[in-house]
Amino acid sequence: MSDHEQQHAPRRGKVLEALARAERKVFTRPAPKSAKTQMEFLYTRAKRSTKALAERLGVSTRTVQRYRAGKLTKPQKRLQAALVEETESEWQPQVRAHARQQASTSSGMMVEVTAYFGFTCSGSSDDGRIRTITTPISPTYVKRILELQEAGATEDDLHPVVAEAITESYFTEWGTRADGLRADFAHVQSIDFRF
Template sequence: MTADDVLRAARTRAKIMDGIARAERALFTRAAPKSARAQMKFLRTREKGSTKSLAERLGVSRKTVQRYLSGASTKPNKRLQETLVQETESEWQPQVRAQGRQRAASSGGLIISCRAYFGFGPEGTSDAGRVRDISVAVSSSHAAAILAAQEDGATESDLHDAVAEAIADTYFCQSGDGRAGLEVKFADVEWLNIQF
């Protein structure tokens, strides 16, 4: 695997992880805290009231956390703001997120929409590789594999392979058309959206 392939795989993994995170945010029944103070208060409860562990989690000093909690500071720098949003959303409504993941893995499946390079046939045929816009409803078994890989911290290639297999089985190998076990190339992902 070349350095370019590794970089491409890392970008694809980031797009898949971002797609899953956006899909989970769409499940929220209440909006996550918006102000820096509210986000700090929420995250402090997740850290069992410890400002020290919250400061370590956010990569700031304990004094900075205390300033936001007291209201002395209200406008975080860009890095801290992004970290606050990311950490708050990752902890927000865990039961709603778990129920959505369970439903997708047991009965509902996922809807994956993307624009990427797909192909499995020789040049000059309709199956030849090209950039395609694809939107498919993948089965619950594929959804379970993708979500399990994401939860287990799968490597770039493992997560990529799980999504590629789900799309290939659903889009290219539809119900016994003689293409079972087909090797589909899935690369150069331009965008990817996932819905529960």
């Protein structure tokens, strides 16, 4: 990928970023912070292959060697972002797996979202508008969301499932009211998940 392509590559959407932030909050130890320790950590995860790590980060093998040797210490913004993202995606896999397993089988997750919510329901008089909603998501929906995330789902794939989860817990109160209501959200201003 050229520098031009990397600069214009699509960033992860707000839902995917929120899921990544939620996972970082369950870490029991802080992830490595310096470029050298991040590079060393990722090097061991790449089975000590400088070439594999360089390809993963989108840099030359010489760049990886220089950071590992401590000759370079201040990465450019793109490399810094890649180091942080890759390190955190590999950090404490068992802790993350435990939190994900518990959330998808018993405890569920909390979601706080500020977005435009529109409704589909016969006889509904509630027009769509910007709302801030904090509500639990059932383990069933958590499992679907996390499975989609692991399968490489896009924001467009995740929005309907998150909207269904919010509809179930917030708008229909687990099926006890507003039968047939369907809420969709768009123009997400902020979203956070909590395991």
